[in-house]
Amino acid sequence: MLRKAGGTVLCVMSGLLTGLAASGQSLPNLYPFPNASGLLETNNAGNGPIDLTGPFFQSLGTNGRSCFTCHRPAQGWGISADEVKTRFEMTQGKDPIFRANDGSNCDHNIDTSDVGGRRKAYSLLIDRGLIRVALPAPQTAEFQVVGVMNPYGCSDTVTLSMYRRPLPSTNLRFLSTAMWDGRESSTQTGTQKITFATNPTDLLADFAHQSVDATNGHAQGSTPLTPQQQQAIVNFEMALTTAQAVDYRAGALNTNGATGGPVTLALQTMPAFFVGINDPLGGNPHLIPFTPAIFNLFDAWLNTHSHGDDGHDYGDDPSGQRASIARGQVLFNSKPIQITNVAGLNDDLNLAVLPGTCGTCHDSPNVGNHSVSAPLNIGVGDLTSPLDVSYLPVITLQNKTTHEIKTTTDPGRALITGLWKDVGRLKGPILRGLASRAPYFHNGSADSLSDVVEFYNKRFNIGFTPQEKKDLITFLSAL
Ligand code: HEC
Ligand code: HEC
Secondary structure, eight states: HHHHHHHHHHHHHHHHHHHHHHHTOOTTTTTOOOSSSEEEEEEEETOOOEEESSGSSOSSSSSSSSSGTOOOOOGGTOOOOOHHHHHHHTTTTOOOTTTTTTSOOSSSSOOOOOHHHHHHHTTTHHHHHEEEEEEEOOOTTTTEEEEEEESSOOOOOOOOEEEOOOOOSSGGOOOSSSSSOOGGGGGTOOOOOOOOOTTTTHHHHHHHHEEEEEHTTOOOOOOOOHHHHHHHHHHHHHHHEEEEETTTTTTETTTTTTTHHHHHHHHHTTOOTTTTOOOTTSOOTOOOOOOOOOOTTTGTTOOOOBBTTTSBBSSSSSSSSHHHHHHHHHHHOOOOOEEESSTTTHHTTTTOEEEEEEGGGGSSSTTSOOSSSBBBBBBBTSEEEEEEEOOOOEEEEEEEETTTTEEEEETHHHHHHHOOOGTTOOOOOSSSGGGGOSSBBBBBBBBSHHHHHHHHHTTTOOOOOOHHHHHHHHOOOOO
């Protein structure tokens, strides 16, 4: 019910915003966009309105798309499947996001001549908000592609088709790697690895390069962006800080001592972000030890009360939502997880079991991505994932030396480095603004935050109680 109501408002909102962009206007700073659990806001550096006329919003390629086609402020600067569905219905599948180069399940042997055909051709985009990312396996790779079973026809073994969720084009200054597979921060693609010593120059260069690739790829551009256009896009993106600002039941997320919402995130100085800030493997350049207390936004809400001694509902938290958010934060920071079979951790450290928490991998303070580049395979794209991945292709790889076989739905980082050990490794994304951009994980296999929590519960046998699941979801929805 809530979800439905949210959808209607969202649809009006995105219509409004398209109108704004078309008429060359701007978005007031901290404009509140509703989602199912509350309101999401973006803070623009300098607190001025967000200009909707720059190159980010312009069609700079040949297929009518702009960055804004896939990076929408109302969806945390990504897209949600619900919003894409609405866009499909409103335009009968003619909005520029529905383009066959990478919006459709496959780019050939599809019929997009009528709305039924388009519904079928764009089903992964409509149902899960997925974009087809086509990448070749490097010739020099330690492995070869020996088979692809793609349910949509794109079974080419030279260029592989993966299906990935757009990452948010906001909160960029907290990133330690660009793109799911880090390809825009790799010497392999002519970009730079993001390091403590070279930040933020490396980050800015990576996103300038990324803007060119996005225009040439997604927007099928024929002329590269000028340095001025690249700079304008990078400046625009770097100024944005996005977070959930209001929870319908808890109220403003920065009241009564709490420090949620985008304004505090933008001002976050204690601790300020730097590459390696809270790396659990000792990557902090100042040698400051890791703290598992990743989030402290809702510490002050731990002792809120919803019931008086007489049992009546009153106090500063009548719905009990603030206390639930605060308990969820404690779980994120401290619930023990026995980490096993995670490529990038257990293999590299040669540890069968690594005792940890959510924050072992989501370690950047109050942001939740990894503070150094650390591609991991937690099993989201494996055929053994506890979530349904049957809608994805099965890609079979063979090690050229050992002849060992691996099957995956997305080779991830291995397509960039060519390394066998990198198969299936991807970055852990920023965990802010989650409520606005379902589904989750790189392949959209978690429809909801509840599915995310179920994934972890099953994958690592965590043993969350029903109450703990509820609290953790409530907390994640308030980020
Ligand atoms: C057709 C949809 C689409 C369009 C248009 C598009 N993007 Fe993206 N964007 C994506 C997808 C999908 C990803 C993730 C792909 C991956 O990692 O393999 C992404 C990733 C990104 C990221 C990486 C964020 C991170 O956490 O690493 C940035 C920044 C970004 N896009 C900016 C842009 C800009 C700037 C433009 C316009 C020049 C643009 N995008 C156009 C779909 C799109
Ligand atoms: C072993 C490392 C690890 C642990 C432990 C871990 N995560 Fe993750 N998390 C990741 C990686 C890597 C991804 C990206 C995976 C993908 O999409 O393939 C991710 C993705 C996510 C996402 C999806 C974000 C998005 O934008 O789609 C959420 C939400 C999340 N994690 C929450 C949690 C919570 C809550 C816990 C604790 C119960 C947790 N994680 C524990 C590594 C980890």
